[in-house]
Amino acid sequence: MGMTEDTEFTEVIARLRRLGERAVDPGVASAHLQMMAVATPSGVHWWRRGSTGLSSKMRVGVVIVAASVAGGTGLAFAGGLPHPAQQVAHNAFSAVGINVPQGSSGKSQTNGTSTESSKRTTTSVGSGGASSTTPDASSSGTDANGSTTLLDVDGTPPPGADAAGIAALPSTSIGSLPDVLTTTTSTAIGDVASTTTSIGAATETPATTTPTTTRRGNGGAATTTTTTTVRTTTTTAAANGNGNGNGNAGGNGNGNGRTTTTTVGLTASTVRTTVTTAPPSNNGRGNDRSVTSTTVVPGAAGGESVELIVPSPDGGIVKVIGSVPATTVPGQRLQSEITDPDAAKKAAEAQAKADKAAAEAAKKAAEAAAKEARDLSRG
């Protein structure tokens, strides 16, 4: 029909086409072009591009993901994420020098000058070593086997750190009653010397050679402040003794005894560290989730090492060696880095598990976001 029409109505079609080829009045064209120039967008925003930009679904998805990231980051800084996700956030941010609370299954409690909870990063268990002097040692007590963690502040290896030696340290006291606080002090690695300080009579001793100050608050939280100039290990325990430990030196019971503290200076300078634990629980299920805070107090010398024996998350004991940052800031929290092989292995396993959980959570979040985006696009 087309070809026939072209030949049959050639003249008519040609005249029709000429109607569409007549030049526009220059004045009208000029006015129109000026109006169009004003209306033309000066810059094309990326989110308003047509087929070359993001589709509406993608835009919705991007908005959701951005909101999730922003919200998740805020929660991470607030420490409000679930434990695995919080752990992942902690690791990710710490890699770039940003301090984000670590995932914790327990509640942080502080007392005295302590301001932050310590990081319980290792769960490796070593030999119990020599038993410290404990009045109720026959009863089951704390998980005595100590784990070893090297606390490496600012990436500087602690001077004089001896993981093997530290692992052999006596590290526990067993079976004391909740209202009994025992302090054990050793003057050298492997050499155990003990002193006992009763609860309720808070004493404070100026720093001389190995002064130890132990205070017990009404709330049950124990605060021990130790100032020392020699390599000293101080272990303070308050256990409620209802576990089923076998009374060995290390004590492998599941009691919820509490072990806290200690400060060791490897140099002659004074290092002061405050360690605080939560009140002991009395439920006998070994779920004492005490948290230890380590805070550099004013006067601590930068670069000095501290050694801490603190409760592990599972009720055991963790030995920590660290150095005070070269530039000490009152209230600054010491960060740890695991160097013990077993601890590292277990931590890696825990990390892998946490990463997996976080990945699953992220996957679920992405699926939910995609579903929501689909629903929005349909809507």
Added chain:
Amino acid sequence: MRSAGDVYRQLAPAVFGYLRTQHVPDAEDVAGEVFLQVARDLHRFSGDDDALRRWVFTIAHHRMVDTHRRRARRPAVADMDVPDHAAPPHEDPMDPELVAALDELTDSQREVVVLRFVADLSVEAVAKLTGRTPGAVKAMQHRALEQLSRSLAVSREP
């Protein structure tokens, strides 16, 4: 990347012809609205010249329909005195004989032939724009051309 000015220079004559043959009042203003929208939305358009032509005439068609509908709802009221003298002829008059012949067509026939040959759209594009099938467009086009030929032939007879 086309500029709005290029599009105007390329398609404005056809748009003006389309609007005038469709008896759109104030065709220049309506054409200005059409190209204003083109200028605003050109950055979102992608396609070849044929697609651009289809897009621009789709806008022009909708503007034409809106204008007719608005005029039907609100008839213009002359609030000024009627001039004593007739306006001078247009400097660039359209083919009056052909325009008169087009006026004898039905609205549908006129729309189809104008879109096909003034706007230079394909049968498929006209069918899509007017909501008809391509076969119906072809048939309507054929009858319109026949009618135009008859009208023009008659007008030529002494």
